[in-house]
């Protein structure tokens with residue numbers, strides 16, 4: 001690739017979309033000031049009270065554009081079998097024709113921004129570059145926080161570096177087909193015509209109609225995960241929906257742990273865990289995406305390719321995640337939260353008591369008796385990662401950090417115990433492949449319905465998930481067998497008969513991490529169950545918790561009947577992958593079934 005390829009592509013997109021002007025972004029400070037001022041002028045941003053929350057803004061979206069749209073997310077591989085049963089697929093030629101029609105003239109009356117960005121530190125061997133074209137200044141402002149936007153990327157592309165082209169339009173031109181000028185709205189979008197399309201073979205991204213989150217900030221889910229997973233398969237690494245932390249023990253030993261939980265299932269919170277345990281510390285390296293590759297010592301080295309956080313606001317408060325609250329004191333973009341009468345933000349869970357007289361996420365007056373949520377359940381805060389008060393000093397190490405453990409988890413009201421250690425890599429991959437979780441507000445659709453979300457990658461795997469399982473299985477062959485990261489499953493969300501979470505969660509999850517470290521260190525703190533090694537009740541540190549023996553037993557219980565049921569369900573899920581399903585995982589399922597019978 002070369003600079004002329006990049007310039008030709010920009011010209012082609014401009015010819016198709018017909019913007020009034022092309023703006024090349026350089027990532028500079030003045031550019032940020034200018035774009036924020038423009039967003040205020042357009043009414044997309046409202047400036048928050050600068051005394052309380054300096055340099056921060058709130059955006060209220062169109063109420064129809066509030067989350068990722070999985071039903072309109074496509075993997076358009078040449079062959080349907082390469083997208084697999086878990087992805088929407090349309091023949092590439094047909095999709096290109098549809099997209100060409102939608103994008104034709106879609107930027108009329110708007111500026112077209114060209115954003116060169118890096119996922120990963122620019123000098124990291126694991127970094128990959130992208131260029132996003134967008135007609136949304138909100139996307140520019142957000143990409144500047146979430147990724148490393150820099151004109152240096154253009155120099156690297158000129159020098160021959162590969163890059164992923166990503167095209168985004170809100171799909172609301174300001175000049176209609178008759179040539180008449182149309183008034184803009186604070187949150188332009190086209191929710192009836194959303195497309196989030198990945199072409200894995202040509203490594204292209206096309207997104208239309210939505211301005212929100214993963215639909216439009218294309219470095220994140222579209223590039224770092226969907227296209228990233230394809231690059232990773234072809235080049236021998238892994239692109240994962242994971243947080244990344246460093247745990248320090250009282251003996252000053254350091255362990256790096258990555259964890260995959262589905263959307264809105266606790267990654268950001270675990271990444272910012274504030275330990276109450278004397279001598280134990282957790283530091284943040286990443287909260288949503290991890291790229292990992294084998295290093296020359298046969299260990300996995302991991303980086304966080306992002307540069308910012310786009311975290312769920314509701315439920316994030318002083319008592320649950322003080323680190324997050326401290327980290328967003330300034331320089332943050334809030335979307336779909338409520339505002340107070342003195343120009344600050346609020347959402348359910350920020351404080352125990354709601355302040356009087358809020359303006360809700362839709363812009364309507366709100367009080368405690370309004371009978372509805374003040375903030376949208378998928379309201380988000382966006383902030384530069386270097387503002388995170390628990391940031392680890394090695395978070396941007398170009399070579400990455402060596403992984404000691406990998407956790408998989410989800411929201412499971414029943415059946416799945418607080419923690420399980422896998423028996424070996426293959427069994428660990430089985431745990432990852434069989435994760436299920438109750439759906440959340442992070443994507444459109446019903447909330448609370450249980451679905452299989454293997455590796456928390458269901459909406460983000462850019463190829464056939466059967467092949468993806470195989471890639472995970474074979475990944476161990478590139479690693480030192482004596483030094484494989486230990487794989488665990490965790491579940492903070494088990495509920496009692498009254499529908500209450502049994503485990504206190506949040507900062508208290510440190511207790512589970514202590515057990516995890518103990519297991520890595522070879523402590524005798526687990527017992528065998530049919531599903532894997534579960535904490536011995538007496539080995540889990542519950543000192544100071546109000547948790548009865550009975551509740552603890554409930555948290556750790558493995559019920560043979562319900563697990564037999566679950567195994568049958570897993571069998572059905574595995575069958576959906578046909579001959580793409582790796583034999584090794586079918587063997588793991590048989591092993592589980594026979595352990596359940598024993």
Ligand code: GTP
Nearest residue numbers: 263264265266267268269312314315442492505506
């Ligand atoms: P995405 O950004 O969508 O990928 O979400 P995430 O996985 O980073 O989830 P996040 O940490 O933002 O948490 C989502 C919701 O789960 C919030 O409302 C949290 O308050 C809640 N949550 C997080 N950790 C825990 C926990 O340990 N226990 C309980 N009960 N709730 C939790």
Ligand code: SPV
Nearest residue numbers: 068213214215221263442
């Ligand atoms: C998720 O849904 O996993 C998110 C939010 O992190 S979004 O960026 O919208 O994908």
Ligand code: MN
Nearest residue numbers: 262263264288
């Ligand atoms: Mn996420």
